[in-house]
Amino acid sequence: MHPAFSVIFLTTLIGVGQGLFLALFTGQSYSAVELVPTQDSATFYGLGGIIAFMFLVGGLIASVFHLGRPERAWRAAAMWRTSWLSREVIVLPAAIALVFVYSLMHYFGWDIVLYTSKTGITLQLSLIVGTLGAIATFSLFICTSMIYATIKFLQEWACALTVVNYLLLGTASGFTLAAAFASANAPELLGLYGNWAIIITAFAFFTRGGSLIRNSRIKAKSTLQTAIGIRHTKIQQKAMGMQGGSMNTRDFFHHKTAAFMKIIKWSFMILVFPLPIILLWAGMNAESTSVLLGAFIIQYVGLIAERWFFFAQANHPQNLYYQTT
Amino acid sequence: MTQLALVIDLNVCVGCHACVTSCKEWNTSGPAGFMTDENPYGKDPTGTFFNRVQTYEIGEFPKTETVHFPKSCLHCEDAPCVPVCPTGASYKREQDGIVLVDYDKCIGCRYCSWACPYGAREIDEEQKVMKKCTLCVDRIYDESLPESERKPACVLACPTSARLFGDVHDPESEVSVTIREEGGYQLMPEWGTNPSNHYLPRRKTHMHIHEDELQRADNPLNKEQRGPSAPVDAPTLDDSTSW
Numbered sequence: 001m002h003p004a005f006s007v008i009f010l011t012t013l014i015g016v017g018q019g020l021f022l023a024l025f026t027g028q029s030y031s032a033v034e035l036v037p038t039q040d041s042a043t044f045y046g047l048g049g050i051i052a053f054m055f056l057v058g059g060l061i062a063s064v065f066h067l068g069r070p071e072r073a074w075r076a077a078a079m080w081r082t083s084w085l086s087r088e089v090i091v092l093p094a095a096i097a098l099v100f101v102y103s104l105m106h107y108f109g110w111d112i113v114l115y116t117s118k119t120g121i122t123l124q125l126s127l128i129v130g131t132l133g134a135i136a137t138f139s140l141f142i143c144t145s146m147i148y149a150t151i152k153f154l155q156e157w158a159c160a161l162t163v164v165n166y167l168l169l170g171t172a173s174g175f176t177l178a179a180a181f182a183s184a185n186a187p188e189l190l191g192l193y194g195n196w197a198i199i200i201t202a203f204a205f206f207t208r209g210g211s212l213i214r215n216s217r218i219k220a221k222s223t224l225q226t227a228i229g230i231r232h233t234k235i236q237q238k239a240m241g242m243q244g245g246s247m248n249t250r251d252f253f254h255h256k257t258a259a260f261m262k263i264i265k266w267s268f269m270i271l272v273f274p275l276p277i278i279l280l281w282a283g284m285n286a287e288s289t290s291v292l293l294g295a296f297i298i299q300y301v302g303l304i305a306e307r308w309f310f311f312a313q314a315n316h317p318q319n320l321y322y323q324t325t
Numbered sequence: 326m327t328q329l330a331l332v333i334d335l336n337v338c339v340g341c342h343a344c345v346t347s348c349k350e351w352n353t354s355g356p357a358g359f360m361t362d363e364n365p366y367g368k369d370p371t372g373t374f375f376n377r378v379q380t381y382e383i384g385e386f387p388k389t390e391t392v393h394f395p396k397s398c399l400h401c402e403d404a405p406c407v408p409v410c411p412t413g414a415s416y417k418r419e420q421d422g423i424v425l426v427d428y429d430k431c432i433g434c435r436y437c438s439w440a441c442p443y444g445a446r447e448i449d450e451e452q453k454v455m456k457k458c459t460l461c462v463d464r465i466y467d468e469s470l471p472e473s474e475r476k477p478a479c480v481l482a483c484p485t486s487a488r489l490f491g492d493v494h495d496p497e498s499e500v501s502v503t504i505r506e507e508g509g510y511q512l513m514p515e516w517g518t519n520p521s522n523h524y525l526p527r528r529k530t531h532m533h534i535h536e537d538e539l540q541r542a543d544n545p546l547n548k549e550q551r552g553p554s555a556p557v558d559a560p561t562l563d564d565s566t567s568w
Contacts (some may be wrong), residue, residue, distance in 0.1 A: 001439070003335065047438075066434065066435075067432050067433055067434055068431075068432065068433020068434070068435075068448060068452075068453025068454060069432045069433045069453050069454065070432070072412070072431075073433045074429070075411075075412040075413075075414075075430055075432060076412050076432055076434070077411075078411065078412050079408075079410060079412065079413050081412050082409070083409050083410060083411045083436075084409075085409065085411040085434065085436050086411035089411055090367055099434030110538050112475065129493065147436070150359055150409070151409070151439055151440050152405075152440065152516065153405070153440070153441075153516065162368050163380065168529050176362050177405065193390075208329075221516070222442065222513050222515060222516070226512070226513050226515055228392070228394050228512065228514060228524075229510045229511075229512055229526070230335075230381070230392060230526070230527070232383045232384060234383070234384055234385050235382070235383055236382045237380070237382075238380040238381060238382050238440035238530060239378075239379055239380035240377075240379055240390070241345070241378050241379045242377060243369065243371075243394065244364060244367075244368070244370045244371040245368055245371050246364075246371060246372075246374070246377075246447060247371065247373075247438070247446075247448050247450075248444045248447070251438065251448075252433065252444070253444070267434055276334040278468035280378030299330040313533060315559055316439070316440060316442075316444075317442040317443075317513065317516075318441065318443060318444030319444075319542055321379065321396065321443070324443070
């Protein structure tokens with residue numbers, strides 16, 4: 001497939017936003033049951049929520065560039081019964097709205113205690129909104145990844161690992177950003193976020209590596225023989241039915257060399273996994289915000305390469321009809 | 326239930342592209358608007374087409390055979406492009422099984438083209454909506470046309486009658502009989518899309534001539550039992566009288 005940068009930025013940016021929100025919500029949940037010290041509502045959850053919100057909105061803006069007719073985008077909510085894309089179109093604004101409300105509640109201190117237990121543990125309204133936000137965030141991960149995983153023709157994508165990878169890679173980048181954010185605003189939480197970021201990144205290394213191994217062994221279901229229905233081992237295409245190309249030759253091929261693909265693959269395998277883990281570990285030890293921010297930026301750049309490779313690697317069966325591009 | 330479809334005979338197609346130009350002409354002049362062309366007379370002409378003819382060479386040189394392969398939307402019975410559409414712009418008609426795109430609802434997200442294994446959908450680069458073969462839905466029901474012309478433009482244009490049009494669900498229709506009797510097949514059956522359009526395979530027509538057939542058995546000269554003529558070197562009447 002031809003990797004479209006609008007979709008690459010959409011999926012990576014909302015991944016960071018979702019992961020950061022989940023990190024903040026995890027922090028608040030832990031502090032509600034007194035596992036970690038409570039943080040200042042405005043400067044930590046409020047400000048952090050706004051950052052997550054901005055990443056999500058950035059993704060939404062990027063997605064607009066993918067559409068031919070963005071002014072009709074509202075129509076895309078119609079077919080949620082059958083289309084994962086339609087479901088994403090509903091869940092993404094819902095998640096953005098919940099994250100926004102969650103951030104404002106913290107920033108302006110619009111919070112009430114709904115329930116206090118005998119041991120003094122309180123249940124705040126913001127935690128309920130945060131729970132809804134977390135549900136929306138997880139649903140969004142599923143919707144985004146299922147858009148790819150449900151297309152059975154793209155065998156590289158049609159796999160449960162696609163869903164796991166989107167979930168883990170998004171969460172990993174969000175927790176890495178949360179670690180950098182915490183080192184500046186809430187150093188007590190640095191250990192929580194930094195360690196989780198390392199754990200999730202390490203898990204993602206195995207699932208993404210697993211999908212790379214799986215994809216390298218894929219046996220294509222369709223062949224040129226089944227595509228045109230002629231059972232002969234030697235078939236050569238002589239004409240594709242056009243001279244200057246068509247959407248079929250533009251949208252479904254990445255037009256890059258195998259060597260370039262290999263470079264991208266190894267770049268993201270280094271930039272997304274080992275480098276950020278080392279920097280997270282170093283940043284946690286040194287309590288250095290700049291090192292942790294560096295870990296996030298390197299991981300995000302790596303994720304752009306990862307998403308590019310994700311699209312480029314998928315080989316569409318329609319390409320069988322276009323052998324001479 | 327009706328399922329309109331095309332049956333394309335690969336044994337007869339000569340790759341003249343008449344179906345391609347006729348399709349483009351009809352559909353670019355229709356009520357749904359033009360079909361964009363970029364650089365039509367330039368170096369790399371490209372544009373939106375509903376139908377294209379490809380050419381394949383089967384076998385190894387010099388023992389090869391050329392197959393011309395017209396390719397358009399196959400109007401799958403279980404069309405995978407329809408459920409993925411987020412707006413409902415892509416739909417399959419109940420009454421005749423034609424898969425259509427509502428150009429007023431399409432947002433140009435290209436998701437349906439990912440979900441089509443045949444590459445039958447093309448985005449119009451100017452109107453930014455997805456387009457594909459309509460089986461000339463604006464023509465086949467047009468009662469102002471004589472009944473013989475209520476067929477897709479490609480079918481009417483084909484000079485070798487390689488394209489048949491009809492209801493593949495009616496077992497007695499011309500297309501169903503042809504599919505049944507000439508070994509009609511579907512493309513990429515492994516995906517379970519159940520395409521309605523069928524292709525007829527190449528068929529070999531051989532003529533066997535035996536040696537004894539070269540001599541005409543019912544030659545009337547033989548029947549009259551005329552006796553053998555005299556040897557060529559025997560003396561003629563002239564020889565015996567020239568003295």
